[in-house]
Amino acid sequence: xxxDRSIRPLSADDVAAWDREADVVIAGYGIAGVTAAIEAARAxxxxxxxxxxxxxxxxxxxxxxxxxxxGGTPLQQALGFEDSPANMKAFMMAALxxxxxxxxxxxxxxxSVEHFNWLVDNGVPFKESxxxxxGWETPFDDGLMYSGGENSAPYNTIATPAPRGxxxxxxxxxxxxxxGGYMLMKPLADTAxxxxxxxxxxxxxxxxxxxxxxxxxxxxxxxxRNLTIRARTGVVLATxxxxxxxxxxxxxxxxxxxxxxxxxxxxxxxxxxxxxxLGADLAHMDATEVAFFGEPQLMARGIxxxxxxxxxxxEDTYPGRIGQETLLRNDNQAYLVIDEDAYETGCAxxxxxxxxxxxxxxxxxxVEELEADMNLPxxxxxxxxxxxxxxxxxxxxxxxxxxxxxxxxxxxxIAALDLRNCTAGFTLGGLRTSVNSEVLHVSGExxxxxxxxxxxxxxxxxxxxxxGTSLGDGSFYGRRAGLSAAKGLSAAxx
Amino acid sequence: xxxDRSIRPLSADDVAAWDREADVVIAGYGIAGVTAAIEAARAxxxxxxxxxxxxxxxxxxxxxxxxxxxGGTPLQQALGFEDSPANMKAFMMAALxxxxxxxxxxxxxxxSVEHFNWLVDNGVPFKESxxxxxGWETPFDDGLMYSGGENSAPYNTIATPAPRGxxxxxxxxxxxxxxGGYMLMKPLADTAxxxxxxxxxxxxxxxxxxxxxxxxxxxxxxxxRNLTIRARTGVVLATxxxxxxxxxxxxxxxxxxxxxxxxxxxxxxxxxxxxxxLGADLAHMDATEVAFFGEPQLMARGIxxxxxxxxxxxEDTYPGRIGQETLLRNDNQAYLVIDEDAYETGCAxxxxxxxxxxxxxxxxxxVEELEADMNLPxxxxxxxxxxxxxxxxxxxxxxxxxxxxxxxxxxxxIAALDLRNCTAGFTLGGLRTSVNSEVLHVSGExxxxxxxxxxxxxxxxxxxxxxGTSLGDGSFYGRRAGLSAAKGLSAAxx
Numbered sequence: 008x009x010x011d012r013s014i015r016p017l018s019a020d021d022v023a024a025w026d027r028e029a030d031v032v033i034a035g036y037g038i039a040g041v042t043a044a045i046e047a048a049r050a051x052x053x054x055x056x057x058x059x060x061x062x063x064x065x066x067x068x069x070x071x072x073x074x075x076x077x078g079g080t081p082l083q084q085a086l087g088f089e090d091s092p093a094n095m096k097a098f099m100m101a102a103l104x105x106x107x108x109x110x111x112x113x114x115x116x117x118x119s120v121e122h123f124n125w126l127v128d129n130g131v132p133f134k135e136s137x138x139x140x141x142g143w144e145t146p147f148d149d150g151l152m153y154s155g156g157e158n159s160a161p162y163n164t165i166a167t168p169a170p171r172g173x174x175x176x177x178x179x180x181x182x183x184x185x186x187g188g189y190m191l192m193k194p195l196a197d198t199a200x201x202x203x204x205x206x207x208x209x210x211x212x213x214x215x216x217x218x219x220x221x222x223x224x225x226x227x228x229x230x231x232r233n234l235t236i237r238a239r240t241g242v243v244l245a246t247x248x249x250x251x252x253x254x255x256x257x258x259x260x261x262x263x264x265x266x267x268x269x270x271x272x273x274x275x276x277x278x279x280x281x282x283x284x285l286g287a288d289l290a291h292m293d294a295t296e297v298a299f300f301g302e303p304q305l306m307a308r309g310i311x312x313x314x315x316x317x318x319x320x321x322e323d324t325y326p327g328r329i330g331q332e333t334l335l336r337n338d339n340q341a342y343l344v345i346d347e348d349a350y351e352t353g354c355a356x357x358x359x360x361x362x363x364x365x366x367x368x369x370x371x372x373x374v375e376e377l378e379a380d381m382n383l384p385x386x387x388x389x390x391x392x393x394x395x396x397x398x399x400x401x402x403x404x405x406x407x408x409x410x411x412x413x414x415x416x417x418x419x420x421i422a423a424l425d426l427r428n429c430t431a432g433f434t435l436g437g438l439r440t441s442v443n444s445e446v447l448h449v450s451g452e453x454x455x456x457x458x459x460x461x462x463x464x465x466x467x468x469x470x471x472x473x474x475g476t477s478l479g480d481g482s483f484y485g486r487r488a489g490l491s492a493a494k495g496l497s498a499a500x501x
Numbered sequence: 502x503x504x505d506r507s508i509r510p511l512s513a514d515d516v517a518a519w520d521r522e523a524d525v526v527i528a529g530y531g532i533a534g535v536t537a538a539i540e541a542a543r544a545x546x547x548x549x550x551x552x553x554x555x556x557x558x559x560x561x562x563x564x565x566x567x568x569x570x571x572g573g574t575p576l577q578q579a580l581g582f583e584d585s586p587a588n589m590k591a592f593m594m595a596a597l598x599x600x601x602x603x604x605x606x607x608x609x610x611x612x613s614v615e616h617f618n619w620l621v622d623n624g625v626p627f628k629e630s631x632x633x634x635x636g637w638e639t640p641f642d643d644g645l646m647y648s649g650g651e652n653s654a655p656y657n658t659i660a661t662p663a664p665r666g667x668x669x670x671x672x673x674x675x676x677x678x679x680x681g682g683y684m685l686m687k688p689l690a691d692t693a694x695x696x697x698x699x700x701x702x703x704x705x706x707x708x709x710x711x712x713x714x715x716x717x718x719x720x721x722x723x724x725x726r727n728l729t730i731r732a733r734t735g736v737v738l739a740t741x742x743x744x745x746x747x748x749x750x751x752x753x754x755x756x757x758x759x760x761x762x763x764x765x766x767x768x769x770x771x772x773x774x775x776x777x778x779l780g781a782d783l784a785h786m787d788a789t790e791v792a793f794f795g796e797p798q799l800m801a802r803g804i805x806x807x808x809x810x811x812x813x814x815x816e817d818t819y820p821g822r823i824g825q826e827t828l829l830r831n832d833n834q835a836y837l838v839i840d841e842d843a844y845e846t847g848c849a850x851x852x853x854x855x856x857x858x859x860x861x862x863x864x865x866x867x868v869e870e871l872e873a874d875m876n877l878p879x880x881x882x883x884x885x886x887x888x889x890x891x892x893x894x895x896x897x898x899x900x901x902x903x904x905x906x907x908x909x910x911x912x913x914x915i916a917a918l919d920l921r922n923c924t925a926g927f928t929l930g931g932l933r934t935s936v937n938s939e940v941l942h943v944s945g946e947x948x949x950x951x952x953x954x955x956x957x958x959x960x961x962x963x964x965x966x967x968x969g970t971s972l973g974d975g976s977f978y979g980r981r982a983g984l985s986a987a988k989g990l991s992a993a994x995x
Binding site for chain 2: 257407
């Protein structure tokens with residue numbers, strides 16, 4: 008083998024002997040990898056998963072566990088929420104960014120109920136309870152929650168609000184054990200094992216192996232040694248995002264420089280690079296999830312202002328939307344202005360056990376004093392609060408559409424929390440794939456033998472985000488990748 | 502030849518005979534192509550330019566003609582402006598976006614004076630006069646103008662302001678003949694011709710021809726027939742942006758869907774696609790120039806507010822920055838609020854002959870009335886104007902830093918111009934290249950024999966923009982591409 012650090016494809020002609028073989032070879036044992044493995048195995052394929060770390064899980068097992076599902080899942084129905092694929096699609100097309108892949112979103116919405124049932128059939132537990140408070144995640148073991156701002160402006164006027172954040176039932180969330188992501192991955196990994204899926208760990212994929220235009224294997228390094236692994240019917244790339252690839256972040260998503268979040272260091276974009284080396288196309292490389300470390304129960308009760316003392320987002324919406332608005336459109340400058348009563352009420356209402364809670368940085372008797380203390384230009388914060396209070400007195404927010412339940416004039420004493428530079432995020436862009444999880448060449452045609460899913464691909468998000476869309480499209484299109492990769496099976500065996 | 506619609510590379514083994522041959526083959530006869538041609542020819546190469554339309558020019562010949570140059574050019578010096586490469590770099594790194602290519606910007610600033618002299622030596626005329634008014638372009642034949650907001654907040658506090666928009670002297674601008682872009686292209690095309698550069702028109706490049714990893718030619722279609730063109734030392738891609746490639750716009754720069762501007766329909770991204778098919782890397786695919794059809798002389802004298810009635814940009818800055826702030830961060834919603842006096846003064850001061858001028862859509866005696874007429878939430882515009890006026894009375898704008906000369910309280914009658922959805926733009930991202938204009942493979946290594954410059958590459962801009970950076974890096978790195986492509990000359994001849 009020529010240069011073992013290269014990500015250029017290796018010709019099968021240069022492979023003297025295969026170190027491993029399987030029908031379907033999957034790189035990465037996170038959510039996309041495990042779902043691909045299950046479906047490929049059920050389709051009769053001999054499946055080998057190559058995982059870089061020493062165990063299954065990936066970023067998924069560490070995640071909160073939201074899976075974005077809807078269209079009328081049994082859980083939604085049992086909890087009294089009406090939804091339909093069309094309604095779900097209307098929200099997703101509006102919220103997930105201009106240029107969103109309509110074919111993929113339509114397909115995803117149409118298949119969402121079936122996908123929920125599939126997860127349940129494969130052992131993923133969902134508790135029949137709804138968490139109705141603002142928050143990033145439920146602090147308990149509830150199975151359903153709003154996770155994308157569906158019930159807030161502006162989306163509550165575009166589609167009928169329905170919660171779609173489906174969370175596997177957790178155990179001992181407060182101790183950090185068995186969170187939603189773990190409870191998603193564990194039954195799936197168990198299922199895969201029962202189906203005879205083989206997994207090898209400490210296997211770091213390096214480059215694809217090709218025979219003409221077709222991908223027929225992959226090189227992986229294990230304990231310092233390069234192994235050639237033959238994939239008789241297909242290779243599935245499922246190694247996650249590029250949040251930890253410094254050069255790619257600078258080139259494609261520079262607002263995340265020095266602020267990767269909710270990703271793992273293995274997310275180095277290597278699968279994207281290996282496929283690019285074959286001419287694979289990309290999409291939405293600038294799209295990013297943005298987490299924001301403001302507490303939803305406090306934000307909904309106050310007003311968020313930027314460095315000019317202006318409100319810029321309805322504070323009762325999905326905190327990930329607040330994060331995007333803050334980082335991408337307001338230079339990562341945010342202050343939460345809140346009166347003492349609302350602060351105390353919000354802290355009391357917060358059922359989570361915050362790792363740390365931002366304390367007010369400034370406290371004053373009047374808005375004028377606060378404005379001066381914060382060094383905001385005279386009149387800016389004062390007039391923002393005056394306009395807000397004028398309408399809040401009527402339970403209205405005509406400026407940003409915060410819901411009536413949160414509209415209450417801000418009184419005295421008044422405080423501000425410093426939420427500048429309180430964001431982190433992961434990347435949403437990647438390989439352009441078909442609804443069958445085929446990796447598309449820049450010509451528009453699929454690359455034979457190559458499939459991908461999860462955050463190394465561009466999924467349903469084109470800039471916007473809702474919690475659960477990553478585990479959602481990762482699992483949905485992971486399954487498709489497994490099925491597609493196994494498809495050449497009879498031909499390969501025959 | 503297999504599939505003549507494919508953009509996949511063709512193997513030289515499959516070329517039965519070469520229809521054309523040259524040392525250096527250049528695709529595209531715009532600014533990057535012509536500068537590459539000149540330098541390659543001067544280096545002794547036999548040069549063939551393939552142009553898709555029926556003449557040289559590209560988007561450059563239709564452009565205003567700004568070339569972003571500085572660091573102390575003779576023109577800057579003659580007009581009394583101090584600048585240095587370090588000062589120029591400080592501005593460019595701050596203004597052109599996070600993730601800007603520092604190596605390229607450093608190189609570009611260091612070489613800027615030499616590049617100006619080179620243009621002059623090649624016949625590009627610059628009149629020794631400075632246009633000191635706000636505007637997109639000088640309406641006259643002046644040679645120098647601010648073109649990136651260097652003298653406005655926030656950049657006037659980051660680097661010493663120096664105008665860097667160098668404009669070739671125009672003839673008959675008012676009749677649309679011989680604008681700045683034409684006066685840039687004409688002498689360069691003449692120079693190329695004198696140097697023996699051959700050009701063939703109606704040649705649409707299709708796919709690259711490779712010998713192993715090396716690019717050795719290109720397929721071009723002329724009058725329905727595919728021709729194979731051998732490049733003995735190098736191929737230079739210079740076919741412009743992807744502003745008119747619908748699928749690429751949706752995938753990479755979706756805010757420009759349905760609003761391409763300052764580009765030509767030939768800008769279909771084909772060079773980017775052909776190189777991607779070889780594993781070429783990309784950068785900053787989401788970056789876009791955004792033109793805004795507000796008149797600078799009016800904007801500086803009024804205040805721009807978004808759909809919430811809030812100011813969001815200092816109105817005296819580079820209009821391209823206003824365009825980006827409006828489209829990318831304020832949902833393309835903008836109103837210009839201005840009093841009658843300022844409107845009349847601004848119209849009188851405007852030395853250009855506007856194709857059409859926006860008339861006020863709403864006129865009122867008081868801000869309250871205007872706010873109601875515009876259907877803005879009560880108190881929003883009123884308080885914005887009150888805060889602005891409070892500080893403008895002292896010649897200050899602590900909110901956004903508009904310069905004192907433009908700060909004047911807004912009186913009565915008061916009007917608003919509707920500038921919603923008044924943007925258009927072109928793309929700035931593309932192939933990732935080295936400072937030697939080598940096209941970089943995703944491995945980080947150059948692709949042998951392949952060079953690129955102009956808007957099919959990611960140049961000095963990573964999201965921000967200044968007028969003149971496109972013709973600037975297009976010409977600067979076009980030259981480099983020509984030199985690099987000619988470099989293998991003696992080897993090829995020997």
